[in-house]
Amino acid sequence: MDNALGEPQTILLLGGTSDIGLAIVRELLSPSARTVVLACRDRAKGEQAAAGLRHDNLVVDVMQFDGAATDTHEAFVRDVADRHGDIDLAIVAFAQLGDGEATSKDIEGAAALAHVNFTGAVTATIAVANRLRAQGHGAIVLLSSVAGERVRKANAVYGATKAGLDGFAQGLGDELAGEGVHVLVVRPGFVHSAMTAGMKAAPFATTPEKVAEVTAKGLRSGRRTVWAPGILRFVFMALRHTPGPVWRRLPLG
């Protein structure tokens, strides 16, 4: 159970090695936290991440999870609940970035990316949502991206998966509004992390820690959507309405 300050006791991170996901976990750890479950494809990397979190009063459980294996998601969430009880907060953070414009020409690569980033994220989120609905409380954080707000030519497939996931999350949030379950959509801009290592930073680039701060604040105040950094909300308000010929020429990386 969360306490009155919104400090969760049990956190499930789907995408247990995600830099942003782990930063959100660290931001939300308090003396109330009892269990963190890192759900990852790569156990060894998960164990490394777990070592960075563990302390005397905190159990960190690394569990095998494959975002692409959609038929395992329901059983996985049941397994988490059987082992650790109520899930107070689930963070859906797994995604692949793909290879930019190359992915837009590669049919199989595009299918795989769309499957993990969209289909897998949707099925995993539904599995979590069903559990939270049954337990009558909880929160889900979904990592969307500004890339989905207006999809760019440089990463059309990735951007489209985030656009789709963002839309799904908003609809789900409305559906769960009366069920004691809070859905928060996080839209970061360019984040310096393992996922973007070696890439040229876009304007208003931020860090996983900053995204985590914004996310924690959004959870506490009951927001449905947060942008990181916050200014991007206004930047993209303008970009959404930029005429196509101009939009295509913008140096957005």
Added chain:
Amino acid sequence: MPSRRRSLTGWGLTNGTVADVLELPNHEVASALKEAGSRGALVRGLGRSYGDAAQNAGGLVLRLLGAAHQAVLDPQRATVTVPAGVSMDDLLRVIVPRGFFVPVTPGTRFVTIGGAIASDIHGKNHHGEGSFGNHVESLTMLLADGSQVVVGPLQRPELFWATVGGMGLTGVILDATISLIPIETSRMSVDTTRIADLDTLLATMTEGDDDYRYSVAWIDPQAKGRSLGRSVLGRGDHARLDQLGPKEAIEPLAYDAKQLVTVPPLVPRMGFINHATVAAFNEMWYRKAPRHRVGELQGIATFFHPLDMVSRWNRIYGAHGMLQYQVVVPFGAEETMRGVIERFAASGTASFLAVLKRFGPGSLAPMSFPAPGWTLTLDVPAATGGLGDLLHSLDRLVLDAGGRHYFAKDSVTTPEAIRRGYPRLAEWKAIRDAVDPTGLWQSDLSRRLGLTD
């Protein structure tokens, strides 16, 4: 019996969770419990505990209907038998005009009798008369296996004392027989003293409390330095007939507690409570109090339930709600209590109307909160920045001094803090598990604090 899926919070309006809520009379409880699933069931009274004690996320929550006219008063023995769902407000309207008062009342009369027992509530008379459970003669309970039993200090005393302060986790209290205080009048004779600092307050209470049935101090939680702990100490007893003036003596037992205004639901998101408004209020509260006044006649509501005059006052804290931090530290740990007040004052937290009370001996109930020592209570807006760090650090101070938290107020602390503060927890769990082996009784509080693990 149609149940309704509803979001419930405590009086602090924090941390809402959804449950199937069912309102029903006592005789329908047993069959309703057959509907309970793996998330179990819990009885909720009037929802005046501040945190998550009366919530059961994803499970069943029962509200017992009960009317004060079903109360059976025995004037010879000064007892009343009353359905657990009856409020203290309704009960007082029945018994005060007949010359009786409840043995213990908290700061609000909007609690049920069942809730008063489950939380083993205390009042201004704890130093002399103990908590509510001390005045219960017997209870009729429905247990998890569907059986109905009568328990009391002499009948199955283990189960009785596990139920007193047991937060509804041992079974359903259906009705209770409680002993009452005979009164000659419905007025209180009150002595009020303004006190400049904490040392003087503690000394005054230690020396003089035993001369009064009721005693409590309101502290200005924002006063610092030499004024730390400045306070208004109010002490008194039920007025005798010969203390009333001729006009009041015409109807000595008249009782008509009113609610004057209601805070509307449309409070701004940030509430009305901030450091400036609260500092002004606390200053005013202190200044308006007399330096020393003796034998003032006050009504029951004015003396015991001043906040009840504003209905839904919890709304003034805005969308984020509030919490109440109440702890007890043993005699001898006065410096710890001073440290807690100091840290609150230094943090700039907008807390108003802090209350300090000197407790007498504790009860036999393993989960009862009161213990010999000082109890401090502070209201805090939940949206206060850095509140988590402040409260967790205060918890360490309090626990190191041998203190503990009050379940009816808590909404923040941890299972570790409860294990340390309640050394008889394991004993209570064993009694509980014996009468509820499948874990039917559950609450958000029990999950959060590991009471039923």
